[in-house]
Amino acid sequence: MMKFCLRLVFVFILIFFLNIPAYAEKSPDNPSPADDDLILPLPHNRQMVFRPIFLGQGEAPFAQRSFRMGDPDGGFKEHPTEVSLSGSFLGQGKSGKDWLYYMAKYEVNQGQWAAVLGLAAPDQNATDKPITRITWFEAQQFLDKLNQWLFANALNKLPKSGASPGFVRLPSEAEWEFAARGGAGVSADVFDRRVPYKDRLSSCEWFAGPKSSHGKLKAMGRLKPNPLGIHDMLGNVSEMTGGLYMIEYYQGRPGGFVARGGHYLSSEKMLRSSLRTEEPFYIARGSAPPVPNQKETMGLRPVLAAVVFGDRSAAQSYADAWDSYRKGAGAATPAAVSTAPTSQKTQVSIDQAGQYLARLEEMAVNNPGMQQELGRLKSVMADVQFIQAKADGETAYAWFKIAAERGFFVYLESKKLPMVKQLIDAAKTGKREAMIEKLTTRLAEIEANISQSMENYTASLRQLETLGQAARQTGENRYLKFLLENDAAEQVRAAKLVTTHLEALVKTKRTTPEAWQNDLSSLGL
Template identity: 50%
Template sequence: MFRPGVIIGDGAARTVWGFLLVLAMLAVAWPCRAHNPRPAQGDMVLPMPGGEEMVFRPVFLDQGDGPFALRRFKMGDPSGGFREHPTAVALGGSFLVDRGGRKDWCYYMGKYEVTEGQYYTVMGLPDGASQDLLQSNLPMTRVTYFDALTFADRYNRWLMENAQGKLPMSGPSPGFVRLPTEAEWEFAARGGAEVGPDQFDRKIPYDDVLPKYEWFSGPSSSHNKLKASGVLDPNVLGLHDMLGNVTEMTQSLYRIEYYQGRPGGFVARGGHFLTAEAMLRSSLRTEEPFYIGSQAKGFKPNAKPTMGFRLTLSSIIYTDRATLKDLEFAWEEYREGQGAAMPAAVSVSPTSVQADVKSQEAMEHLQRLKAEVARLGGGEALSRELGFVEASLADMAVIRRQADEDSAYAWAKIAAEQGFFLYRELRKLPTVLMLLESAEKAGRTAMVEKLGTRRDEVQGNIDAALGTYSESFRRLASTPDWAVDKAFERYTEFLLKHSAADQVRVLKTVRAQYKDFDQTKRADTVGWRRQLEALAAP
């Protein structure tokens, strides 16, 4: 497919991509294998009946090879309202894979949405259907959740009987295909461990224009018609059509708070070819009923022309005795370390709050122990020692409070200093750009080169500072709210004492931006820059 070298402006981009999409639609008629129209390094290819294939991409966690290695991330986005409220989750992998000398856990996500050709290759053609369906690379739609599960079951049975040696292994156990969980889907849709935290937080995980990657409603994209799998470019993990073309079923039951609350229908993720562009996002989720209809007309299994599915390659956990022993051995260290912060009740709380929960639990155990010792007549010496333990726990709470206060002040100061640095650099940039434009018009080559270098230097400073700025907010969010408020007040007093009026003015914006970050749990570097630019304007 032809690709433009430079795209200038949103309108121009849409015009160019509108033309390219016409070529893309024509291209699907050219001879190519439906199962993998966009081969890439790292593809895992599994055979299917009739010589067809199913392609998967690894989604690594980048958390090492420990038996309890988990990738913690936040699902959701504030733009989705209460249905997509940002929620911390922890995701594990299924297969331990060697990545050039180091081992890492991963699971495998289907590279494409399951196509009509793949579906009918496994399930058989309907009576009277054309053999051409076996070559179709349109996503399979109008199937129910139960149809998708039946397809996965039949394909697994075929693989076990005909191609077990092709499956990835977890210990002595071969993998199997299933629908992805909601967390697996969103982690992959956002770019997984292959992107930095700021990019991961974005609503849309692409730097370029959206029609280059996803099919959505309207003349700049799908023209409101279903499109072939794999025509557009993939995301950073090599996965195609994650956010558009068809909504994708997941294995998960719908809960408003993802993993807590009453369960409902099943979760479908992403948009489709009739979804408005503004609605596409990595967090988009809908509850789909298992059955649709009414009492008057009756009910039938839910199948839609806009809904399909892709598969995930997974494995069981307890593959053998050796695995069980490894998990057993690592459990205590995990539970006292990373695992202590995993329960839903404290998943988005500051570290100190998580520690307070554990301390409270320890104090409750201690009180029960003291009561039991008293009941059994344990003696004065034992009671005294338990009293010392209780006093030590109280002292630890005081020490932790002071540590929270010191940490919050340090990170608030860093955030304020980075914010002020950004403010100054953003004040410089318009002047440099104006001088550069004048030099270009005057044909002063040496000056153009010098100012171009200066422009790049200032822009580089801004980009680097935005990264540090967002990181300071993340660190600050790990401390309790009272400590953050006290830290900003303390630093404001310091600046006023030293007559730093400009810094005080910028600090107000920094504090407001942190407040928004703390509420949404998402970095908005574009919005932050825009606000600081407005503040820096003459």
């Protein structure tokens, strides 16, 4: 008992003198604490809270997460585009060590702004509301002051990458959207949605109208967070990023800076994870000097990151891994190829090899022996392309068959639902408790069957999307011929829905399983 008391006293001493939190504690800067929050101190006893954003790709030096930014609903300004993202720190993820970066859990509030910049404290009613009416340049000044204060007063609190401590900055567009979509914390289908919430949007985000913001700025952290524990990501105020606006994200003409997300005056239908706006650095005023851009609806949410080459060890690990990475996983990243099907990605390499061969042929003009060998090599390459095309056709047929069969199963199971629900209602009327329980269990089984089949269906379409148009057409034609020969009219309708859904996926780069399920439940009738 005495030893236990002494240990308890020792723990309290550590907590008091070393400022080690015993548990996630609620504060004005963290109204919804979580155990895995990263809390950094600020001047005047304020705090800034960050959430870990894991990539789910392991600890290899070049481990990164490829995903599609954008949404077809956003038009050409949000055209789905493949990007690749990595983290700054290694942490303990769900399946071992994993790369991550940290994103602020809340938008920077007025109290934090004043504390860091040494300004007078805001009114008590405004201290926990996001800071607005600030310019992009003032945001940079704030972050500079914050980093200098942290390095001088809380260096041991900052996570490290190798020997280098982290620092606070504005997020890139990719960092912002990956976190907004739910990151590695959600399934691929949820990630593809406009918003990653199960609850009503009004429970999670502030937007215009009487059922949400009533046209007023709100205190941060009062609504439910997104799947990564981040609050007010898509609403309340739009958030500055560190990148220049380009229509195609990372290519094209650079413009102003990018603000992401909507705000308390945005309509509900506008809010989406892909929402992006070009903001000018300055507002022209005719003949008067321009003024820096600042808005009542725009604030900031920083990330905590680190330099890439934190020390010699990190630099060496990247150098050692580069060749194998570039020949392996790196060959399929956006830096190497676009979102084209696998066959087209392969064609890029074949075309490059053809260019090299053409150069060698020019060099071998006066060398008949080398010309003969180069001719044989070109013949082998042509054979490889033929074999690949045949294999792709076989693969497409297999995935098309799986998708059509799963889709038809969804139709068969969906037909059972109305009858089972009617029987449940009848059993409730007759107060037949045993029958109610049995039928409710059966209903749950049918719904689970449909859900599992839809997961398989969308997975099959994703696999088909990776193949070229010719291979997809070959697989479809072969399966339709099989069905017609066996006089399977209903299955033919299911197969044709696969084609319709696949065409939409290829075009938009987004799955829509809910709409697909509605189509399949009636076979499009």
